[in-house]
Amino acid sequence: MPTRIAFEFETPGGTSPGSPGGTPRGRHTTSLTYERRGSGAPLLLLHGIGHHWQAWEPVLDILAAERDVIAVDLPGFGASDGLPQGCAYDLTTVTPVLAAFCTAIGVERPHVAGNSLGGLLSLRLGHEKAVRSVTALSPAGFWTESERRYAFGTLRAMRGAALSLPVPLIDRLSRTPAGRTVLTSTIYARPGRRSPEAVVAETHALREATGFHQTLAAGRTVLFRDDVPSLPVTIAWGTRDRLLLRRQGVRAKQAIPGARLVRLPGCGHVPMNDDPALVARVILDGSSTD
Template sequence: MSAQISFPVKSAAGPRTVTVTYERRGTGEPLLLLHGIGHLWQAWEPVIDVLATERDVIAVDLPGFGASPALPAPLAYDLTTVVPVLDAFCAALGVERPHVAGNSLGGLLALELGREKLVRSVTALSPAGFWSEAERRYAFTTLRAMRGAARAMPLPLIERLSRSAAGRTVLTSTIYARPARLSPESAVAETLSLRAATGFEQTLAAGRSVLFREDVTALPVTIAWGSRDRLLLRRQGIRAKQAIPGARLIRLPGCGHVPMNDDPALVARVILDGSAAAAA
């Protein structure tokens, strides 16, 4: 059963209270999991139990996504706001410098947490921010089209599509290489989460100016990219390696943009190895 926690965050207009929904399982060193835009913590469900055998896993619904309420005004959805919010969230849980793994938007946030030295290690799965301008426009246009389709479909149609492999392909093949592996319940939940995400537009707007060019030093960084990523093309992984020369760059064969469901065992191993490198 997921939980919620509220905590204060500083802003130019004075303190604001942010509420975040999260799932916590396992024991060991803390590991924070961050999903992508329009997604929810359950995107990590295929790997959580494996990770929880070695880590205290904390999977988050980012503010404005999943079951987490929107950020209170005037807080923005940019890196300079969301990164301190995540740091305050960890402090509210009594967690100091966790390992972090993130996918897409979550990967960008994970790298920024690493750059600020707020975490012990970073594993970024197809992180945002290493695009050319044309690639960014393509990704944003695709995301808006996905959200528009999700909002246009009535719930009975979403539920009917989710019951077949072909229907789940229609709903989720942009981000999954193997959408048939997704459960019907997950396909419905993810589609509804995408269309209901209150932070979607503001996050995209903030992302127009994002281009990650700074190195992340003094902690282990792993960057992994699905060989069948159709949203953030895998050549962006080469740029990520160039920006962060000390990072490990790993190919995820047969995986799409959200690889956790495409190959859970491989993704769990990459994350655990990446966090183990901090101890080594």
């Protein structure tokens, strides 16, 4: 069963790219919801914008056979609280939140794997040496300006559609492969494989994501161009990613020369459901302590 924990975090103040106002320096309180399974080396899982920890459900039990897996709802998404008033949803703020969350649950420098926004946050945690290794699945932040505008426009359209669809229609669409394609084909290459219950739940998560617009606003000028030295880094990209095109993986490799760049054949932007066995193996290899 998911757990909810309240904790304090400290922000350094100032601004980071994409956060015009920034967050004032000081201590703040928030609470996050997370699912924890398994045993072994700790592995933190970070989902993408508009999603929730259940995005990792297809691979959770595979990973939990070898890792102490912690899948968390990011601030303003899923069942987690939004950030306190005055806090920007930028890297400078959310990264300390995640570091403080790990401390609050008794985890020191976990391995981390993230998808999309979660991949960007994972790389930032790696750059700050707050984690042992990084596996980033289609991470944000390696786009050109036109690619960023396309991705953000697509995300806004998805959010608008989720808000406009009547709940009974979402339920009906989820019951057929064609309907699940309508609801989720932007992020999954094989949307028919997603269960009706999961599609309904993640559509509601997108509708109710209180941090959605603030997170997009904070990402307008984000470009990740920092190396992540002295840590194992894996960057994996689905060959059928329709949101962040796979050529962005080449730029990620150029920014982080020591990273292992992996293709995920037949996978979309959120690859965990498209090929759970492959994605789990990539994460386990990336977080190996051997």
